[in-house]
Amino acid sequence: MQTRNKYNAQGIDVSHWQCAIDWPxxxxxxxxxAFIKATQNKIxxxxxxxxxxxxAAGLMVGAYHYMDDSVTTVDKARAAAQVFYQAIQAAGGVNVFDLPFVLDYESNKQNLSKAALTANAKAFLDEIxxxxxxxxxxxxxxxxxxNFSGLSDYPLWIARYSNQAPVDASGWKHWDFWQYSDGQVGGTLPNGDR
Known part of the structure; x- marks a missing residue:
């Protein structure tokens, strides 16, 4: 996959863990x-x-859904997509958002097969x-x-907290967004702050 360069736009992702944010x-x-967590079973x-x-601060905005381990079937994945869509509607609808909607899928504590993980992801993405x-x-x-196969028609946001470019994987040859820092590791803000 491609490396980052100084011309890439920089953004953040936030959830309720950050509490009140000084957006200006x-x-x-x-x-x-900013990508903003919208849902995980509820808004x-x-x-x-x-x-x-x-x-209001002039940032481009996207929304994401965190797929937790309670989603074990394609029917539950579609139901999760419905909850996510309700959040999008509550925020003013699709046109409020400047960036793609996102499925955050990174846990498998139920030990689902790769085929099941892929099917759940595809069901959610297709429904959205x-x-x-x-x-x-x-x-x-x-x-x-x-864990995923056959999903590379969907854009990829990859998390890799280092300066080393992610490797091609599961059919993806490039990333659209690269989360290269968790605020502690991987980089600094455009103004030089951490």
Whole structure:
């Protein structure tokens, strides 16, 4: 996969764990976009406020769903997509968002087969594309991406907290977004802050 360069836009992802966010400060740090956690079985309590605050600060905004281990079948994956879509609608609808919708899939504590993980991901992604008319993307990390096959028609957001480019995996030859830092490891903000 390709390496990063200084011309890549930089953004953040946030959830309820960050509590209240000073969005104007985020914007002045050089961040240009934010992916905001919308759902994980229910709407994230900070989601609507974060979307409103990020938009008001002039950031491009995307939303993501965290697929947890309670989703064990394609029917549950489609139901999770419905909850995610409800959050999108509650925030003002598809047109409020500037970035692709995202499925964050990175856990398998139920020890599902690779075929089941792929089927669940595909069911969720297909349902979001059907509901929104927008092609969503998959977020995962290098040690988990091998659980998926046949999904490379969907864009990829890869997490790899280092300066080393992710390797081609499971059919993906490039990333659309690269999460290269967790705030502690991997890099700095555009203004030089951590």
């Amino acid at each position: 400060k985020v914007a002045t740090s050089g961040i240009s976009f 994230n309590p900070q989601f609507l406020a974060n979307v409103k605050g990020a938009k 594309r059907r509901l929104t008319g927008v092609t969503p993307m998959l977020y995962t990390y290098p040690a988990f991406i091998g």
